[in-house]
Amino acid sequence: xxxxxxxxxxxxxxxxxxxxxxxxxxxxxxxxxxxxxxxxxxxxxxxxxxxxxxxxxxxxxxxxxxxxxxxxxxxxxxxxxxxxxxxxxxxxxxxxxxxxxxxxxxxxxxxxxxxxxxxxxxxxxxxxxxxxxxxxxxxxxxxxxxxxxxxxxxxxxxxxxxxxxxxxxxxxxxxxxxxxxxxxxxxxxxxxxxxxxxxxxxxxxxxxxxxxxxxxxxxxxxxxxxxxxxxxxxxxxxxxxxxxxxxxxxxxxxxxxxxxxxxxxxxxxxxxxxxxxxxxxxxxxxxxxxxxxxxxxxxxxxxxxxxxxxxxxxxxxxxx
Amino acid sequence: xxxxxxxxxxxxxxxxxxxxxxxxxxxxxxxxxxxxxxxxxxxxxxxxxxxxxxxxxxxxxxxxxxxxxxxxxxxxxxxxxxxxxxxxxxxxxxxxxxxxxxxxxxxxxxxxxxxxxxxxxxxxxxxxxxxxxxxxxxxxxxxxxxxxxxxxxxxxxxxxxxxxxxxxxxxxxxxxxxxxxxxxxxxxxxxxxxxxxxxxxxxxxxxxxxxxxxxxxxxxxxxxxxxxxxxxxxxxxxxxxxxxxxxxxxxxxxxxxxxxxxxxxxxxxxxxxxxxxxxxxxxxxxxxxxxxxxxxxxxxxxxxxxxxxxxxxxxxxxxxxxxx
Numbered sequence: 001x002x003x004x005x006x007x008x009x010x011x012x013x014x015x016x017x018x019x020x021x022x023x024x025x026x027x028x029x030x031x032x033x034x035x036x037x038x039x040x041x042x043x044x045x046x047x048x049x050x051x052x053x054x055x056x057x058x059x060x061x062x063x064x065x066x067x068x069x070x071x072x073x074x075x076x077x078x079x080x081x082x083x084x085x086x087x088x089x090x091x092x093x094x095x096x097x098x099x100x101x102x103x104x105x106x107x108x109x110x111x112x113x114x115x116x117x118x119x120x121x122x123x124x125x126x127x128x129x130x131x132x133x134x135x136x137x138x139x140x141x142x143x144x145x146x147x148x149x150x151x152x153x154x155x156x157x158x159x160x161x162x163x164x165x166x167x168x169x170x171x172x173x174x175x176x177x178x179x180x181x182x183x184x185x186x187x188x189x190x191x192x193x194x195x196x197x198x199x200x201x202x203x204x205x206x207x208x209x210x211x212x213x214x215x216x217x218x219x220x221x222x223x224x225x226x227x228x229x230x231x232x233x234x235x236x237x238x239x240x241x242x243x244x245x246x247x248x249x250x251x252x253x254x255x256x257x258x259x260x261x262x263x264x265x266x267x268x269x270x271x272x273x274x275x276x277x278x279x280x281x282x283x284x285x286x287x288x289x290x291x292x293x294x295x296x297x298x299x300x301x302x303x304x305x306x307x308x309x310x311x312x313x314x315x316x317x318x319x320x
Numbered sequence: 321x322x323x324x325x326x327x328x329x330x331x332x333x334x335x336x337x338x339x340x341x342x343x344x345x346x347x348x349x350x351x352x353x354x355x356x357x358x359x360x361x362x363x364x365x366x367x368x369x370x371x372x373x374x375x376x377x378x379x380x381x382x383x384x385x386x387x388x389x390x391x392x393x394x395x396x397x398x399x400x401x402x403x404x405x406x407x408x409x410x411x412x413x414x415x416x417x418x419x420x421x422x423x424x425x426x427x428x429x430x431x432x433x434x435x436x437x438x439x440x441x442x443x444x445x446x447x448x449x450x451x452x453x454x455x456x457x458x459x460x461x462x463x464x465x466x467x468x469x470x471x472x473x474x475x476x477x478x479x480x481x482x483x484x485x486x487x488x489x490x491x492x493x494x495x496x497x498x499x500x501x502x503x504x505x506x507x508x509x510x511x512x513x514x515x516x517x518x519x520x521x522x523x524x525x526x527x528x529x530x531x532x533x534x535x536x537x538x539x540x541x542x543x544x545x546x547x548x549x550x551x552x553x554x555x556x557x558x559x560x561x562x563x564x565x566x567x568x569x570x571x572x573x574x575x576x577x578x579x580x581x582x583x584x585x586x587x588x589x590x591x592x593x594x595x596x597x598x599x600x601x602x603x604x605x606x607x608x609x610x611x612x613x614x615x616x617x618x619x620x621x622x623x624x625x626x627x628x629x630x631x632x633x634x635x636x637x638x639x640x641x642x643x644x
Contacts, residue, residue, distance in 0.1 A: 122432065
């Protein structure tokens with residue numbers, strides 16, 4: 001990975017060159033880390049939401065990301081072949097993500113996952129591993145093995161100067177998108193009646209069911225929302241990357257780490273952990289490229305060794 | 321089966337394996353050798369799962385065993401298969417012993433993810449360590465077997481197959497004896513309810529630790545055997561897909577029968593090689609659907625098919641679920 005555009009350095013060196021270089025490096029690391037963290041947060045928060053509500057660690061989440069990326073790439077290719085206003089391309093991407101999520105989410109949850117709810121959570125992980133295998137090939141059958149590019153939306157907003165570094169404005173749009181997504185999700189969960197019902201189910205499934213909550217409906221909705229977040233992340237990173245087989249694996253491993261670091265089921269945790277992982281990755285890329293492959297797991301192992309249940313652990317009720 | 325004693329069963333099955341291998345075509349011999357090697361790793365995982373812990377990072381030990389054997393061959397010019405496999409097992413066992421204290425407090429999904437993280441760290445480090453071959457890995461020579469050195473590739477394949485069969489049978493018998501022992505049964509009890517086991521005066525920590533280290537050792541032996549069979553080692557031994565495959569095998573086999581682990585392993589290798597031959601573009605899909613169907617219709621694994629015929633009386637009369 002590492003496709004996040006590194007800021008191009010300004011040509012003019014300033015007098016105390018050493019210090020300014022260092023500041024520049026730190027700024028580059030922080031901004032690249034933020035960009036990386038932004039899409040990672042969108043994807044990972046979907047994973048953590050699904051785990052919180054359904055108690056499923058969905059390995060196929062990365063495939064949903066990939067499907068989102070492919071769909072967006074196809075939709076963008078189709079849209080820009082016509083002569084619509086260029087900025088509407090973003091709406092097309094959003095619409096495509098929404099459509100795919102509404103189509104796939106209920107299908108997977110009602111069609112497959114539902115059959116395994118009574119099983120051990122490890123068995124459920126394996127069920128989603130099977131789904132991962134199936135979806136991986138299904139994606140290849142639909143879109144083939146050649147890479148797709150959806151570069152049009154990427155350059156549309158031009159460049160932005162930030163702390164003496166030039167950035168593609170689209171990358172900053174991603175940061176904004178992740179802040180909006182996280183904010184809406186937090187508000188939706190904490191400030192609306194429906195969200196409180198979801199929180200109740202996360203807290204205690206059996207008790208909410210006894211109180212008259214339609215847990216099945218919450219499951220379908222939460223899973224579909226999780227799928228939407230994965231697809232959304234995929235759709236909006238598609239213009240930055242070459243969409244090809246294998247992206248699902250990279251993404252699931254990263255978002256898996258984010259979710260575990262943050263504490264399974266915690267939205268705030270996912271945000272902090274995405275930042276941590278994004279910054280760690282970007283620091284590794286700039287300072288020690290050979291560490292990029294495992295820095296994330298090093299952070300994860302470190303956090304888990306200190307806080308076994310992640311940064312934002314929920315006090316678990318002990319049921320005997 | 322129990323009537324004949326495990327040693328007799330072991331000798332009989334070993335003779336059967338050796339005889340069948342002598343008549344089978346080369347690809348079957350290789351496929352079965354790999355299936356046995358991976359089956360040994362999965363057997364370790366089954367041992368661990370009987371205590372209620374599932375590791376998603378068994379590839380770490382698989383990889384450690386493979387690299388220990390490979391590097392001993394490369395650096396120390398060791399070429400005896402027996403020595404290399406023993407070394408692979410010992411190195412993995414020590415590694416298990418070293419990281420066990422870190423993992424001791426974890427359960428369920430946290431144990432699974434932490435083991436996964438450790439194996440992925442190993443994968444990342446090996447990929448970038450060029451003195452150990454980097455991502456290309458290292459090619460290995462054919463080992464000798466005590467005083468026997470095979471002259472042709474076919475003879476080597478058969479010799480390695482017989483040797484792997486020997487290790488497999490030994491591991492299987494030891495595991496069966498362990499499963500039926502007091503300690504082995506304690507694992508099952510810990511899986512049902514840890515608090516109850518502690519109140520009965522046993523240490524869940526010690527049971528889990530023992531299982532984990534034993535599983536690590538088995539993983540290392542399986543890894544060394546696989547390395548010798550493939551003639552090559554690379555970081556993919558520690559990649560999460562190989563760990564996933566071991567969990568797949570363990571779930572497919574279930575925790576009741578030892579034989580089922582190896583049957584599952586052979587079945588998986590067969591499904592994989594046939595589906596990659598006949599549906600080269602969708603064999604992963606075939607594998608995934610196969611896995612879903614097994615989980616759906618055989619919740620206790622293949623072992624439940626073998627065991628249902630003659631359930632052990634003590635287990636049959638205890639409805640465990642009702643005690644929870």
